[in-house]
Amino acid sequence: MAVLVTGGAGYIGSHMVWKLLDEGEEVVVIDRLSTGFEWAVPPEAELVVGDIADQDLVEATIARRNVDAIIHFAGSIIVPESVADPLSYYLNNTVKSRALIESAVRKGVPHFIFSSTAAVYGGKHGEPVTEDALTLPESPYGRSKLMTEMMLADVATAHPFAYTALRYFNVSGADPNGRTGQSTKGATHLIKVACETATGKRSSMDVYGTDYPTPDGTCIRDYIHVWDLVEAHYLALKRLRAGGESIVANCGYGKGYSVLQVIDAVKRVVGHDFEVNVSGRRAGDPARIVANADRARAEFGWGPRLDNIDTIVLDALRWEEALKRRNNG
Template structure:
C-alpha cells in the first residue's frame, strides 16, 4: 500500500510527507512545483512532477504503486488573490479536485483526505466554531474548497469512497527537526511575513485593518503548528484504514490571537523591534475565526503537542534563518 500526497513539495504537504515517512509509509508525491520545492520532499518519498488535473498520470501512479489512500494538498490558498482571479481558483481548487476524485474512484482508492479550510465558515465571531455552523464562505477561495467538500460527500454516497475533510485554521511554524518549513516566495502567512520583517528580509509588515469588532481592532485567528496538523492527517488515515466513516473536522487549538498579539510574540522571541505599518482592510478577511476542535480530538484521538504561540513563532524564525543560510553562496574550497 502507498499513499499519494498531492502538493507534497509545498509547505503543509512536505510536513505531511515527513510525518508519513517517519511512520514507515510508502509515499508518492505529485507536485507541479509551482510553489513547492524538490528539496523539501523527504528523500525516501518518490517525487513525480505533474499536475493533479492530469487524470492519465494520476491513474498511472495509482495503479503502479498500489495506492490505497490519497491526501490532497495541491491548491491555491491566497484569499485576496482568489477575489482578484476567482476563475483561476475554481479551476485549480475545484475542477482539478473533481478530476482527482474521479481518478481515485476509478482506481479503487478507498481513502481520501482533503485539505479544507476554516474559510468555508466565513465570519463567525470569536466564539469557537463547530463543524455544523452555517457555511458562508466570503471569498472564492473558501467557496472553491466548500465545493470540493460537497463533491467528496456526493462521491462517498455514490461510490463508497470514504473521506476525511480537515478544515484548517491558521497554519504556522516549521518542522521541529528543521527538515522543512514555509519556503514559498511571496507567502502571505502572518507569522512568516512578520518573521521576515523581524530578520530584515522585508523592510516592514503591514497590518490590514485595525477597526474590526475585536478587543484591539485587528483580526483574530486560531494558529495551529504545522506538525500538529500533519499528525492529525496521519491519525485520520489510520482511522479510515480501520474502517472509520467519512468525517469533516476542524483542526485548530480552540483559542485565537489577534494580529497585534502575534506581532508582540515575534518581538518577544526575536528580541528586537521591526517596522509595522497600518493599512486598510483586505477584501475577504473575517474579523475572527476560532476552531472548536473537540470532534477531531474525539474521533481521531488527536492531542496537539505544540500549542504555544511563542514556540510556533520560534520554529518559524529558526526556519527563516535556515533559508537565509541555504541562499548564502559558500566560499570556494
C-alpha cells in the same frame, strides 16, 4: 501500499511527507512545482512532477505504486488573490480536485483526506466554531474549498470511498527538527511575514485593518502548529484504514490571537523591534474565527503537543534562518 500526497513539495504537504516517512509509510508525491520546491521532498519519497488534473498521469501513478490513500493539499490559498481572480481558484481548487477524485474512484482508492479550510465558515459566527455551523464563505477561496467538500460527500454516498475533510485554521511554524518549513517567496501568512521582517528579509510589514470589532481592532485567528496539523492527518488516515466513516473535522486550538498579539510574540521571541505599517482592510478577511476541535480529539484521539504561540514563532524563526543559509549557500 503507498500514500499519494498531492502538493507534497509545498509547505504543509512537505511536512506531511516527512510525517508519513517517520511512520514507516511509502510515499509518492505529485506536484507541479508552481509554488513548491523539489528539494523540499525527502529523497525517500518519489516525486512525480505533474498536475493533478492530468488523469492519465495520476491514474498511472496510483496503479504503479499501489496507492491506498490520497492526501490532497494541491491548490491555491490566498484569500485576496481569490477575490481578484476567482476563476483560477475555481479551476485549481474545484475543477482539478474533481478530476483527482474521479481518478481515485476509477482506480479504487478507498481513502481520501482533503485539505479544507476554516474559510468555509466565513466570519458571521460565534466562537469557537463547530463543524455544524452554517457554511457562509466570504471569498472564492472558501467557496472553492466548500464545493470540493460537497463533491466528496456525494462521491462517498455513491462509491466505496471514505474521506476526511480537515478544516484548517491558521497553519504556522515549521518542522521542529528543521527539515522543512514555509519556503514560498511572497507568502502572505502572518507569522511567516513577521518572521521574514524580524530576520531582515523584509524591511517592514503591513497590518491590514485596525478597525475590526475586536479588542485591539485587528483580526483574530486560531494559529495551529503545522506539525500538530500533520499529526491530525496521520491519525485521520489510521481511522479511515480501520473502517472509519467519512467525516469533516476542524483543526485548531480553540483560542485566538490578534494580528498585533502575534506581531508582539514575534518581537518578544526574536528579541528586537521591527517596522510595522498600518494599511486598509483586505477583501474577504473575516474579523475573527476560532475553532472548536472537539471532534478531531474524539474521533482521531488527537492531542496537540505544540499549542503555544511562542513555540510556533520560534520554530518559524529557526526555519527562516535555515532558509537564509540554504539560499545564500
